[in-house]
Amino acid sequence: xxxxxxxxxxxxxxxxxxxxxxxxxxxxxxxxxxxxxxxxxxxxxxxxxxxxxxxxxxxxxxxxxxxxxxxxxxxxxxxxxxxxxxxxxxxxxxxxxxxxxxxxxxxxxxxxxxxxxxxxxxxxxxxxxxxxxxxxxxxxxxxxxxxxxxxxxxxxxxxxxxxxxxxxxxxxxxxxxxxxxxxxxxxxxxxxxxxxxxxxxxxxxxxxxxxxxxxxxxxxxxxxxxxxxxxxxxxxxxxxxxxxxxxxxxxxxxxxxxxxxxxxxxxxxxxxxxxxxxxxxxxxxxxxxxxxxxxxxxxxxxxxxxxxxxxxxxxxxxxxxxxxxxxxxxxxxxxxxxxxxxxxxxxxxxxxxxxx
Amino acid sequence: xxxxxxxxxxxxxxxxxxxxxxxxxxxxxxxxxxxxxxxxxxxxxxxxxxxxxxxxxxxxxxxxxxxxxxxxxxxxxxxxxxxxxxxxxxxxxxxxxxxxxxxxxxxxxxxxxxxxxxxxxxxxxxxxxxxxxxxxxxxxxxxxxxxxxxxxxxxxxxxxxxxxxxxxxxxxxxxxxxxxxxxxxxxxxxxxxxxxxxxxxxxxxxxxxxxxxxxxxxxxxxxxxxxxxxxxxxxxxxxxxxxxxxxxxxxxxxxxxxxxxxxxxxxxxxxxxxxxxxxxxxxxxxx
Numbered sequence: 001x002x003x004x005x006x007x008x009x010x011x012x013x014x015x016x017x018x019x020x021x022x023x024x025x026x027x028x029x030x031x032x033x034x035x036x037x038x039x040x041x042x043x044x045x046x047x048x049x050x051x052x053x054x055x056x057x058x059x060x061x062x063x064x065x066x067x068x069x070x071x072x073x074x075x076x077x078x079x080x081x082x083x084x085x086x087x088x089x090x091x092x093x094x095x096x097x098x099x100x101x102x103x104x105x106x107x108x109x110x111x112x113x114x115x116x117x118x119x120x121x122x123x124x125x126x127x128x129x130x131x132x133x134x135x136x137x138x139x140x141x142x143x144x145x146x147x148x149x150x151x152x153x154x155x156x157x158x159x160x161x162x163x164x165x166x167x168x169x170x171x172x173x174x175x176x177x178x179x180x181x182x183x184x185x186x187x188x189x190x191x192x193x194x195x196x197x198x199x200x201x202x203x204x205x206x207x208x209x210x211x212x213x214x215x216x217x218x219x220x221x222x223x224x225x226x227x228x229x230x231x232x233x234x235x236x237x238x239x240x241x242x243x244x245x246x247x248x249x250x251x252x253x254x255x256x257x258x259x260x261x262x263x264x265x266x267x268x269x270x271x272x273x274x275x276x277x278x279x280x281x282x283x284x285x286x287x288x289x290x291x292x293x294x295x296x297x298x299x300x301x302x303x304x305x306x307x308x309x310x311x312x313x314x315x316x317x318x319x320x321x322x323x324x325x326x327x328x329x330x331x332x333x334x335x336x337x338x339x340x341x342x343x344x345x346x347x348x349x350x351x352x353x354x355x356x
Numbered sequence: 357x358x359x360x361x362x363x364x365x366x367x368x369x370x371x372x373x374x375x376x377x378x379x380x381x382x383x384x385x386x387x388x389x390x391x392x393x394x395x396x397x398x399x400x401x402x403x404x405x406x407x408x409x410x411x412x413x414x415x416x417x418x419x420x421x422x423x424x425x426x427x428x429x430x431x432x433x434x435x436x437x438x439x440x441x442x443x444x445x446x447x448x449x450x451x452x453x454x455x456x457x458x459x460x461x462x463x464x465x466x467x468x469x470x471x472x473x474x475x476x477x478x479x480x481x482x483x484x485x486x487x488x489x490x491x492x493x494x495x496x497x498x499x500x501x502x503x504x505x506x507x508x509x510x511x512x513x514x515x516x517x518x519x520x521x522x523x524x525x526x527x528x529x530x531x532x533x534x535x536x537x538x539x540x541x542x543x544x545x546x547x548x549x550x551x552x553x554x555x556x557x558x559x560x561x562x563x564x565x566x567x568x569x570x571x572x573x574x575x576x577x578x579x580x581x582x583x584x585x586x587x588x589x590x591x592x593x594x595x596x597x598x599x600x601x602x603x604x605x606x607x608x609x610x611x612x613x614x615x616x617x618x619x620x621x622x623x624x625x626x627x628x629x630x631x632x633x634x635x636x637x638x639x640x641x642x643x
Contacts, residue, residue: 050543088558097546145544
């Protein structure tokens with residue numbers, strides 16, 4: 001069984017929300033839709049759920065025309081970014097809601113609800129009102145409801161984004177376990193996220209979307225190692241991959257007047273010309289013999305420090321593996337890991353990847 | 357702290373409260389214990405005679421009271437159903453939404469007494485347009501002179517006049533509902549009908565209770581419609597409590613007895629509305 005999206009477009013205003021999207025989702029697999037805010041992730045999920053009708057294109061699930069089925073008859077479940085529950089029902093009735101719509105046997109509902117509550121760790125909260133729960137618990141209720149439904153398609157729209165850091169980490173771990181469990185039920189799991197790290201951790205198939213268009217789809221490893229375009233490389237890395245214009249001439253890679261590096265061996269075959277050079281923030285390191293850059297901003301993030309650097313018109317972000325405070329306009333010397341350099345054509349397509 | 361100041365600041369409010377609420381109630385109680393009428397004006401004291409007469413010897417008061425209960429409950433029930441339905445209709449995005457919203461509010465903007473005069477003309481047995489139309493089918497129903505039909509006429513006018521108000525309250529309630537539960541319900545497999553039963557209706561329960569109580573209090577004072585449309589007739593068949601009290605006090609000038617009826621009516625209304633609120637809360641909120 002698979003879900004097929006064929007040339008889906010949705011253009012409510014001047015701009016495309018979804019632009020000619022064709023995708024294939026196989027059952028029993030997990031997909032992460034990775035894109036920035038307003039890239040069309042939610043619209044895509046809502047279209048699959050049936051809350052939104054596309055202007056053109058078709059959706060087929062298991063050889064049936066999905067678009068002709070109204071939302072309440074499609075066997076889908078959805079968890080939203082906001083914690084959406086039924087405020088007039090208690091926890092137990094919230095989770096039982098989709099099952100009651102199906103007129104399931106009361107005893108069966110009871111056991112299904114209990115199972116779902118155990119999975120998300122809500123036992124003991126059965127008769128609580130939704131307003132009496134914390135944000136994390138409310139999202140667990142929403143999650144339990146979608147699990148209890150045992151839908152063929154489970155849609156998760158940035159379910160962790162409104163939770164605090166600790167809860168997010170905790171729930172993400174649980175997600176992995178839950179997803180493994182739902183593998184057995186042969187359902188399709190589609191998870192939308194803005195966070196590249198989250199997408200990599202979930203380790204499913206990644207679909208990169210931007211401005212309503214699919215830029216690349218593939219395994220996490222594939223998308224990470226061989227981003228199809230410079231845009232994908234920016235979206236799938238946090239901090240975004242440093243993309244700068246450069247010129248390749250006479251065995252040197254010229255980024256600007258002062259930052260010029262010797263072409264490493266693996267790039268020797270590349271013809272001279274203008275390119276975009278891509279370097280991950282983690283592939284930049286401090287080096288006394290390196291190039292001088294001014295610090296614009298420095299941010300401490302856990303055990304690392306992000307440095308926003310500038311050399312004339314050249315800007316880049318570097319991840320330094322230590323916690324240290326840098327002053328603004330302080331001069332630091334850095335170098336690039338030459339073996340990890342990406343090259344993109346000026347139009348954005350990948351020209352060279354270090355993993356090729 | 358000087359406590360005298362406290363009373364100075366409270367005084368204006370207290371004077372108003374005593375003047376328009378406390379004094380009239382106490383005076384009504386005192387009046388109900390007197391035999392004040394057009395022959396013996398003045399606050400004499402006749403003990404509980406008026407109350408004994410009301411409870412043992414006046415079926416007309418009790419008939420008017422039960423008639424009022426019937427009219428109030430029927431009209432408010434119909435107003436609630438129709439008002440909710442209309443509000444639900446223009447709640448979603450439909451064509452000419454604004455036009456319909458204003459249209460449904462027009463009855464509320466009219467003057468009830470004048471509208472009732474127009475309705476009386478409309479219902480007139482030999483001159484009214486309604487019977488003129490029905491005569492095509494050979495019908496000439498006595499809208500205002502048969503006891504049963506006169507009640508129907510009053511219900512029609514009351515429902516027409518006040519459904520707008522119910523519509524307004526219910527629409528305001530619907531518009532204030534969170535959108536998210538409806539999204540969830542659709543994905544959770546609820547058809548539009550079930551969505552109404554399991555989501556819209558329970559979410560609207562607190563607003564429904566408020567609206568029904570407001571209308572019940574208003575409807576239990578039905579007076580102008582009866583006064584203009586039927587004057588309590590034919591006979592006493594459309595007489596309501598307030599109309600009965602009006603007749604006794606201001607037509608027959610039995611002030612003492614009218615006060616007795618008023619005070620008894622007030623106590624019964626307070627008790628029954630309290631019970632109704634409790635019952636509605638239990639039924640609608642499932643608590």
